[in-house]
Amino acid sequence: MARVVVDVMLKPEILDPQGQAVQRALPRLGFTGIADVRQGKRFELEVEGPVDDAALARIREAAETFLANTVIEDFTVRVEDK
Amino acid sequence: MTTRIGVVTFPGSLDDRDAQRAVRLAGAEPVALWHGDKDLHGVDGVVLPGGFSYGDYLRCGAISRFSPVMETIIAGAREGLPVLGICNGFQILCESHLLPGALTRNDHLHFICRDQRLRIENADTAWTGSYEAGQEIVVPLKNGEGGFVADERTLDMLEAEGRVVARYLEVNPNGSRRDIAGITNEAGNVVGLMPHPEHAVEPLTGPTTDGLGFFTSILKKLVNA
Numbered sequence: 001m002a003r004v005v006v007d008v009m010l011k012p013e014i015l016d017p018q019g020q021a022v023q024r025a026l027p028r029l030g031f032t033g034i035a036d037v038r039q040g041k042r043f044e045l046e047v048e049g050p051v052d053d054a055a056l057a058r059i060r061e062a063a064e065t066f067l068a069n070t071v072i073e074d075f076t077v078r079v080e081d082k
Numbered sequence: 083m084t085t086r087i088g089v090v091t092f093p094g095s096l097d098d099r100d101a102q103r104a105v106r107l108a109g110a111e112p113v114a115l116w117h118g119d120k121d122l123h124g125v126d127g128v129v130l131p132g133g134f135s136y137g138d139y140l141r142c143g144a145i146s147r148f149s150p151v152m153e154t155i156i157a158g159a160r161e162g163l164p165v166l167g168i169c170n171g172f173q174i175l176c177e178s179h180l181l182p183g184a185l186t187r188n189d190h191l192h193f194i195c196r197d198q199r200l201r202i203e204n205a206d207t208a209w210t211g212s213y214e215a216g217q218e219i220v221v222p223l224k225n226g227e228g229g230f231v232a233d234e235r236t237l238d239m240l241e242a243e244g245r246v247v248a249r250y251l252e253v254n255p256n257g258s259r260r261d262i263a264g265i266t267n268e269a270g271n272v273v274g275l276m277p278h279p280e281h282a283v284e285p286l287t288g289p290t291t292d293g294l295g296f297f298t299s300i301l302k303k304l305v306n307a
Contacts, residue, residue: 010186014231015257017191066148069141069177072184072231 002051003080004059008068009040043067044080051079085110085304087297088125090155092117092146096133097168097280104280105129108297117149126304127164127208128155130171132224132278142185142227143173156180164208164300165272169225172264172274181265181274182240183232188225189257197289198223198277199251200263204244207270208303212295219292221282223255228276230258230265240265247273 010016016038023037043063047055060077068075087105089112091098102112113125117135122128136145146152152174159165159180167175175181188194199220202213213219232240237259240246248264256276264275279293 013233014186015189015229017187017189017257021191066144067140069144069184071176071182072186 001046001048004045004047004051004056004077005080006043006045006059006063006067006075006077007040008043008063008073008075009038011072011074014072041067085127085301086113086123086125087111087300088113088115088122088128090115090117090128090130090151092133092135092149092170094133094135094137095131095170097131097278098133100278101129101131101168101280104283104294104297107283108294108301110297110301115151117146117151120150120154122151122154122158127166127300128158129280130155130165130167130174131280132169132171135170135174138227141173141177143170143175143177146170146174147177152178159267159272162269162271164303166209166296166300167272167274168278168280169228169276172276173227175272175274180272181267182236183230183265185225185227185276186229186231186257187227188229188255193224193226194228194255195222195224196255197221198255198263200248200277201251202248204247204266204270206244207247207266207273207299209273209296209299210247211303212299218251219279219282219295220290221277221279221293222289223277225256225276228256228258230256230262230276232259237262243268248275248277 019037019039089101105112205213205215250261279296282288282293
């Protein structure tokens with residue numbers, strides 16, 4: 001089975017307080033030099049059958065209607081090489 | 083004829099009983115609706131209560147929005163069915179695109195629970211007719227993801243069209259843009275509110291009884307219709 005990965009991230013203009021909290025915690029743990037952190041979601045979809053253009057179009061539709069809220073989030077869809 | 087107001091229970095709803103109680107105290111008949119049942123049982127209006135439907139999985143309200151009952155409610159709301167979404171219900175209304183914008187993690191990352199002062203900005207909606215525009219009320223607020231966000235153009239449109247229903251006073255508890263606590267759709271039949279008027283309907287259990295107005299408003303609206 002092929003794996004399709006959907007990454008969902010808050011749009012750049014939307015405040016990400018979780019990412020900020022992570023960023024602020026890093027130097028306390030000795031991880032310096034990280035200027036910014038944005039936190040997102042990754043979905044791994046195991047697809048039955050061929051991942052052709054039609055299958056990818058359906059997955060994009062699923063991402064747009066369900067996996068991401070496009071009011072505040074952007075998403076990317078890619079086929080993962082195994 | 084008694085006015086019948088449906089209150090939906092999703093898996094993970096918390097405030098459905100309080101909402102039913104508020105409906106009853108306002109003088110209407112509460113009707114329990116189930117997320118898996120498309121049938122609205124002939125109710126005159128619907129309350130989507132607070133809680134953590136579907137465990138807030140994926141995003142708050144994102145899964146509830148596709149439940150069978152919401153299919154009927156979304157279609158009904160577009161035809162004028164009065165719908166009030168409180169807290170998680172507000173999140174569901176935004177996820178359903180019945181209301182613009184989205185609710186995001188509180189800017190300070192803490193769950194907040196406090197008695198919150200609000201100003202009713204729009205007293206012409208189906209759910210706010212019992213108030214005066216500019217009236218200040220105090221009702222409980224409790225949320226982890228209550229920050230209202232929308233792009234500047236949408237915020238300007240909401241302001242210009244008078245669709246901000248309630249605004250936070252004194253403190254902005256969650257980072258909501260322009261202190262917005264509640265909004266309405268263009269027609270005024272759909273209202274989303276982050277604070278909880280259903281917890282402020284009796285002196286024994288609430289900080290005030292200021293919240294009752296949301297429920298008497300709909301009764302007045304439907305009886306006069």
